[in-house]
Amino acid sequence: MARARTSKVAANKAITTNAVDGLAAESPWPISSVGVAEMPWLRAPWDRFLLMHRQDRLPHGLLVTGASGLGSLTLAREMAAYLLCADPVTTPGAERACGQCAACRLRLAGTHPDIQLLVRDNASKDISVEDIRTLIERFSLTRYGPLRVALIEQAERMNRSAANGLLKLLEEPPAGSLFLMTSERADLLPSTIRSRIQRLTMTVPRRAVIVDWLTQRYGLSTEEAELLWFIGDDRLMDGSPPSWDWQSPTTAWVRLMTERDQVLPVVKQWQTIDRDVLARWLMRIWVEVMRVHSGLPTEAPAPLQPLIQKLAGARSKSHWLKVHRVLLEFLQSARHPLNEELALDRLALDLIDPDLPARLV
Template identity: 30%
Template sequence: MIQQPYPWQKEQWQLLQQRLSQGNLPHALLLHGVEGMGKQHFAQALVNSLLCENRSEKGEACGQCRGCKLLDVGNHPDFISLSPEEEGKNITIDMVRKLATKLSISSQYGGYKVVLIAPAEQLNLASANGLLKTLEEPTADTILILLCSHINRLLPTILSRCQKLLFAAPPLEPTLAWLAEQAGVDSGIAPQLLKLGNDAPLRAQQLAESGVLEQRADLLKMLQALSRGEMTPVQVAEREKKIAIADILQWLSGWNMDMIRLQYSPQPAHINSPDLLEQLRPLAQQIDVQKLYKYFDKLIEASRLARTQVNQQLLLEETLVGWVRLFAKRRS
């Protein structure tokens, strides 16, 4: 997959592409800025651009050439990635030494040798010092790209040897547009999320996702309580009244479909909510599949009604009454 930089990264992209076309790209680049600005994404696009044998005038990789294909399968001999083996661990001196050895050999395909070091703040004192020589006396046609979110954690000796490129807070309007159109974030909560996420678009997206996930999991917990008769539909409707009924109905419909699928296979190939599968499974076991199909029809009708002037609270209560009935035992 060819990655294009995010819309808020155009300026940095154009700057580097201009220098690339002039043949004076810095040999050591430090991409920095708070987390969630998409630096990793940008770096990947840049690596791809550098190793593409047929890039466009704007610097976009072609996706077809030998370089693009090898990079896509993670097998390009002129691309070296340096990252901790596990999150939170260090980039070791050993890794840095191996890098130096690899760089001493000339490029396999006669183009650039590209190194991505991320996150650079995971270089410890020994490995950072070990890297200095590589930064000071770069081998021919070598581009080192360092990523970091906390620039104050880098040694001054590293900083002074890199050309810094800042990914600062992008302008608000296009960011909100991106969040709404590309990231599917509700425009009503996007400004708040962006604020909480240090103006970083990807962080805002993450927050949106995590918030919704919590609400969704909460609702399922209440549905479980309903199925056991530990709560009433009125109580649940009251607790959920701050969440848009359209969202609730969408989640319910997805779960309903998942429970139908679970009736046919213990490990369905496709599932709407894989993260909630273990909660849905015991519920599905208690319900007759015919009832699930009927309830699905009711949910579709409720979704239609939700877009009308209907009393939303009542609609939700009715929908939840229908849920409780799924678990009613047949009279003997």
Template identity: 35%
Template sequence: MDTVTTTEAIPPWLRAPWESLIRRGRDGRLPTGLLLHGATGVGKALLSRALVQALLCQRATGAEAACGECNACRSFVGGVHPEVLGLEPEEAGKEILIAAAREATDFLSLSGSGNLRCVLIRPADAMNTNAANALLKTLEEPPPGAMLILEAAQPARLPATIRSRCQIVEIPTPGATDATQWLLGFADDARAVDEAYAASLGRPLAAREILTDPERMARWEQDREALSTLLGGQGISVMAGSMQRSLPESLIPRIQALLIAAQRLLVSGEPDAFGRQFPRDQLEGFARRTGSRRLAQLSAQALVWQRQATRQLNPQLRMEDIARSFLRR
């Protein structure tokens, strides 16, 4: 289980889905399979956990959030509630395997003490085909009180048999104004908020982590340094060396954002929010040297790098390949 706390206020853009889900939950009208579809970092985990905690809470009624104080809330927050199981990859970026999925279905088939027994699957699109198939029977013939909440940014990667047995709830991505307004509740400094929001590529929950977790902030600063060497074109070994200190899954989407920022600067004459995190003359120099045609090619190439980001490739060769692409005209 991650560190999202659930006794906080529901962010404004999640209020509509929250109201609908909690009311249906109170009336016993939620389906066995609930598929929350939304971009990474918009709050799917916060919403699903808030929902389950509120339904298990011994005090909350109506559309109220969980109290955070009763025994049920305490064991939920402590990750030891007996009616809740998290189904996640053993390591970030890896698949969820069939053995873990079987544990989850076994867990749901045990008769619990209450009315609700819940498995939170995160991210559901990390399940491999066998793991997903292991859930089918539970979705078709659910034991009493069983509920599966699947969180997915790319539900198309789930088997159609799973998708068709779940009710899909669309989780909206907030606009910049709503997101930064919310983020100001966690930092006083508007510039820091703008930076974290840009660094998160418009994902408010990820931006909050950058604001509040020094490790995430350090990772962003390392990524920004690596991106600066790409802008400066300082030679393959400098560029690849700096990029190797970053995590590919964090760096590569930011490379893509940098390429978009350079393209926008050429078109509109102004850097976008991500582009503003770099010295203007550095970004502009890079954009003009590279040219819009080559920038478009690099953007397309970045999609391939992104698909490869979680694979076990030799990191040095991969980063050298990226550096070489940036130097090629």
């Protein structure tokens, strides 16, 4: 893992110069990024942020919470950009960073000294105490303007010692500093941290609003947009093209449960997918399988329904209940990858027989 990290850092150094080493997988300010103005469901938390700023009530710690896929990182990025901009647009309803001042140009180039990013990276999901230390060190270096912003994506990735490090910063925040965090699972953050930050909660828009938005934004059919809504991948909101194949991993899962000796082909298929996306996907599918077993209508888009029915029919309800623990463990391990191939082998075997780990111990 250490090697993977190093090469990733080297490959991305040119575009992520102000990101803490090893934790930024892509340019933190993608040029194609979709803005708050284009995502109507972000308007309410954005307005609350603007109000706090106008009234000079911004706290030292601010947490954007809400389901994955709603654009929490976009919102946090725009807040940072707005605060660092020397000449932001303040017209009511159109507030944003100007994108042209010296500060904005530095930020867009990834070289603004007053912003530190701990954004998600496929190679290393956790945030260690070293990452937090690096953050503190860089905060004490020369500053450009009156405010310094640290942006921590998925703050629940912090391990215990990292959280303690951040807590110290929140208890005695350096002058003119703001810690902006996003989290889908704020309940996983230590209560000591939660009590020292303010929350901006994103409300979940109706399914039709998101599907409409995806259709217009990417020129998709309603059916494709429904599938993307179902995946709920945050990166779509950040301007990444919707290229992920949803059907193959699901079909692979059906094969795993219905045919013999399918472990290797399935593992090979699943290896082609980002583990975090795969883990979320399998969990979403699991929810639908349980709905079928509980006699509830499934919420999955139509093309997925036959596959979900097949999965549900392949095993009993008690089997699927046990699979929940397997998937939870996989979701957690997706954030602390050790040996990818081994972990996927193990996942496939555990999905076939969730009692296997207990028997082997």
